[in-house]
Amino acid sequence: MSSATKGIEEQVGARIAAGLNCAVPFNTSDRVLLGHGSGGKLSAALVRDRFLPKFDSAELAQLGDAAVVSVESDAIAISTDSFVVSPLEFPGGNIGTLAVNGTVNDVAMMGARPLWLTVGFILEEGLPLEVLDRVTASMAEAARSAGVAIVAGDTKVVERGKADGMFINTTGVGAIDSSFRPSPEKARAGDAIIVTGEIGAHGITIMAAREGLEFDADLASDSAALTPLVDALRESVGAEIRALRDPTRGGVASTLNEIAAASRVGMVLEEGAIPVPTAVAAACEMLGLDALYVANEGVCVAIVPPDLADLAVTALRARPLGRNARVIGRVVAEHPGMVVMRTSIGGTRVVDMLPGDQLPRIC
Amino acid sequence: MSSATKGIEEQVGARIAAGLNCAVPFNTSDRVLLGHGSGGKLSAALVRDRFLPKFDSAELAQLGDAAVVSVESDAIAISTDSFVVSPLEFPGGNIGTLAVNGTVNDVAMMGARPLWLTVGFILEEGLPLEVLDRVTASMAEAARSAGVAIVAGDTKVVERGKADGMFINTTGVGAIDSSFRPSPEKARAGDAIIVTGEIGAHGITIMAAREGLEFDADLASDSAALTPLVDALRESVGAEIRALRDPTRGGVASTLNEIAAASRVGMVLEEGAIPVPTAVAAACEMLGLDALYVANEGVCVAIVPPDLADLAVTALRARPLGRNARVIGRVVAEHPGMVVMRTSIGGTRVVDMLPGDQLPRIC
Numbered sequence: 001m002s003s004a005t006k007g008i009e010e011q012v013g014a015r016i017a018a019g020l021n022c023a024v025p026f027n028t029s030d031r032v033l034l035g036h037g038s039g040g041k042l043s044a045a046l047v048r049d050r051f052l053p054k055f056d057s058a059e060l061a062q063l064g065d066a067a068v069v070s071v072e073s074d075a076i077a078i079s080t081d082s083f084v085v086s087p088l089e090f091p092g093g094n095i096g097t098l099a100v101n102g103t104v105n106d107v108a109m110m111g112a113r114p115l116w117l118t119v120g121f122i123l124e125e126g127l128p129l130e131v132l133d134r135v136t137a138s139m140a141e142a143a144r145s146a147g148v149a150i151v152a153g154d155t156k157v158v159e160r161g162k163a164d165g166m167f168i169n170t171t172g173v174g175a176i177d178s179s180f181r182p183s184p185e186k187a188r189a190g191d192a193i194i195v196t197g198e199i200g201a202h203g204i205t206i207m208a209a210r211e212g213l214e215f216d217a218d219l220a221s222d223s224a225a226l227t228p229l230v231d232a233l234r235e236s237v238g239a240e241i242r243a244l245r246d247p248t249r250g251g252v253a254s255t256l257n258e259i260a261a262a263s264r265v266g267m268v269l270e271e272g273a274i275p276v277p278t279a280v281a282a283a284c285e286m287l288g289l290d291a292l293y294v295a296n297e298g299v300c301v302a303i304v305p306p307d308l309a310d311l312a313v314t315a316l317r318a319r320p321l322g323r324n325a326r327v328i329g330r331v332v333a334e335h336p337g338m339v340v341m342r343t344s345i346g347g348t349r350v351v352d353m354l355p356g357d358q359l360p361r362i363c
Numbered sequence: 364m365s366s367a368t369k370g371i372e373e374q375v376g377a378r379i380a381a382g383l384n385c386a387v388p389f390n391t392s393d394r395v396l397l398g399h400g401s402g403g404k405l406s407a408a409l410v411r412d413r414f415l416p417k418f419d420s421a422e423l424a425q426l427g428d429a430a431v432v433s434v435e436s437d438a439i440a441i442s443t444d445s446f447v448v449s450p451l452e453f454p455g456g457n458i459g460t461l462a463v464n465g466t467v468n469d470v471a472m473m474g475a476r477p478l479w480l481t482v483g484f485i486l487e488e489g490l491p492l493e494v495l496d497r498v499t500a501s502m503a504e505a506a507r508s509a510g511v512a513i514v515a516g517d518t519k520v521v522e523r524g525k526a527d528g529m530f531i532n533t534t535g536v537g538a539i540d541s542s543f544r545p546s547p548e549k550a551r552a553g554d555a556i557i558v559t560g561e562i563g564a565h566g567i568t569i570m571a572a573r574e575g576l577e578f579d580a581d582l583a584s585d586s587a588a589l590t591p592l593v594d595a596l597r598e599s600v601g602a603e604i605r606a607l608r609d610p611t612r613g614g615v616a617s618t619l620n621e622i623a624a625a626s627r628v629g630m631v632l633e634e635g636a637i638p639v640p641t642a643v644a645a646a647c648e649m650l651g652l653d654a655l656y657v658a659n660e661g662v663c664v665a666i667v668p669p670d671l672a673d674l675a676v677t678a679l680r681a682r683p684l685g686r687n688a689r690v691i692g693r694v695v696a697e698h699p700g701m702v703v704m705r706t707s708i709g710g711t712r713v714v715d716m717l718p719g720d721q722l723p724r725i726c
Contacts, residue, residue, distance in 0.1 A: 037723065038613065038717065039611065039617055039658075039717065040612075040617060040716055043612075043613075044716070063547075063621075064473060065442055065470070065472040065473055066442030066470050066473040066475065066537070067441045067442070068439070068475075069439060069441065070438050071434050071436070071437060071439050073434070074433060075432065076432060076536075077431050078430045078431075078432065078481055079428055079429030079481070079515055080482070080483045080517050080534055081483065081517045082484070082485050082532060083519075084519045084521050106428040107428070110428055112431075118441055118442070119443070120444065120483075120534075121445070122447060151441055152443050154444045156447045156724075158447050158723075158724060159723070159724075161524070162526065162527040163525065163526055164521060167519075167521075169443070169483045169517075171441075171443055171481050171483075171532075171534035172429070173441060173536065176431055183427065184427065245428065249402025249406075250401065250402035250403050254402055254403060353403055354402065354403030354404065360398075360520070361519075361522075
């Protein structure tokens with residue numbers, strides 16, 4: 001052993017004795033620090049002490065530059081979404097619940113089985129670590145419930161005032177089932193338009209939480225993974241499925257306009273058939289909003305052939321999340337690209353796409 | 364035709380005549396508006412007029428909830444990274460260049476072939492659209508150069524003062540090559556430690572741009588896709604590859620510490636062998652920084668068996684990006700988990716992991 005090497009051995013011994021190699025003595029703050037995002041010891045401690053125990057993922061625990069997963073299908077669906085909801089926590093969930101369910105749902109809407117999620121945090125310096133802990137606990141629970149594994153992650157921290165608490169990106173990957181391939185271009189005249197549940201709860205809940213309004217004690221975000229409902233449609237409608245979409249930003253109105261445009265068909269909705277909870281209807285009236293444009297996070301719109309509509313509704317209603325499923329209208333050959341509604345008083349009005357920002361930062 | 368339907372037909376005709384269904388008359392501002400992120404017409408126009416023409420991707424043009432791609436390997440690598448670099452533009456690139464190359468590199472460091480990218484934008488209200496256009500043009504060019512397709516995207520907008528211009532998340536998916544599987548746990552005593560190029564340029568460039576310092580006209584970020592260098596190692600070292608990592612945040616020092624810890628080995632670096640450009644060395648001295656901790660965006664660290672080191676260096680040097688590749692040290696059995704450096708003056712010092720934030724928001 002050279003004297004230089006011996007010197008190193010002594011340094012190592014001293015450092016181990018001082019705990020410098022096996023513990024991080026810096027993390028005494030209860031708030032996010034800039035160092036948590038700098039790729040050094042504080043970053044490592046954040047991942048090791050706060051993320052890994054919650055997310056319980058073999059792939060994540062590898063701490064590689066990327067996660068490696070086995071693929072058994074010959075095609076995959078990939079979807080990405082960033083979440084900037086304000087406030088971070090609200091009745092029925094938080095930004096983490098949304099970040100998991102929102103991306104799981106986007107993958108599921110392609111007919112794919114969601115399997116893996118990545119998570120990218122952008123944290124504002126000073127964010128209380130207890131808020132981060134609640135959000136990650138919700139993410140872990142939502143991922144378990146949806147049957148997806150969080151396989152890769154990243155954390156950045158920006159200075160106080162350069163973000164708004166936290167933003168989360170999730171990207172989801174799922175296995176494509178070639179026998180069940182909904183697509184926004186597949187709607188045909190005569191098809192039934194189904195919504196799987198009551199609409200408007202998420203957007204109104206966020207607005208109420210943001211503005212400190214008290215509408216109804218029962219009002220809560222509907223954030224949920226839609227995979228059980230997709231399973232119900234796979235089993236009942238199967239290869240005959242036309243289109244599936246979750247009406248988040250822009251609400252049911254924008255989603256239907258997108259499908260109508262992609263399929264070059266018209267749509268006629270029956271106002272009386274659209275399920276709007278009393279609390280949402282009352283809040284919309286007070287705020288001058290239209291529930292058709294309010295964001296949902298646990299509802300999907302399904303377009304199915306006319307002869308399979310009853311079967312689909314029955315299958316959806318057999319699941320708790322789909323108990324209020326119903327047909328709300330029909331696809332028509334007339335006025336392609338346009339959605340209209342027959343109102344309860346016998347009139348007809350155009351249901352256009354949302355032009356701008358009815359409710360910003362809803363997800 | 365019922366009179367109600369006729370009324371609709373007339374409305375449709377009038378709307379088409381007014382251009383309301385085929386053009387968006389709102390987008391007269393030259394800055395990002397909140398409505399660009401709300402899922403309505405402005406969002407659709409942003410995607411249609413600014414993103415789709417640049418990214419030129421069949422999957423993206425589908426505008427589905429998720430992209431569907433065919434997989435030919437039985438395993439995939441998935442990696443995610445958020446980019447919050449400040450300033451947004453700097454010599455050698457911008458946040459978009461980094462966002463593409465950074466995630467491509469993370470996938471490549473697993474030995475995978477990067478194939479698909481998703482992009483999530485968080486934009487601050489008021490961001491000049493010309494900045495967004497320059498960033499997306501750079502992303503498109505970087506993606507083409509790296510041979511990856513941008514297959515899915517998302518855009519959110521937050522109010523002025525709630526973000527810092529723009530943040531970008533990219534998630535990358537690549538095909539795993541089972542005959543080339545580097546891993547941070549595979550380093551063994553005797554292995555050679557190679558860096559593929561000069562270090563420190565990215566971090567110093569960002570710091571200079573941020574602080575308005577003028578060090579050297581030639582100083583520019585090294586941001587580049589590392590895939591050609593990974594190909595060189597695949598061809599020369601093949602299945603014998605030990606570990607590959609790109610030393611971004613935390614620099615070469617943190618990367619080597621991570622590999623040493625994961626493999627339970629020590630490392631000894633030779634200070635004289637570490638390639639630091641003169642401009643970086645001068646800036647580091649002036650700023651009191653150590654180039655070993657400065658972020659790189661176009662360099663990788665490769666650990667290879669001793670008998671293949673020359674072959675690897677020769678293969679790397681045959682590529683323009685690897686022309687300065689060299690062995691900078693050895694893996695040793697002593698002091699596991701610790702990296703030390705023999706200095707040019709004959710001493711030895713511990714090269715510890717970066718404890719906190721030497722340079723925040725470097726990527």
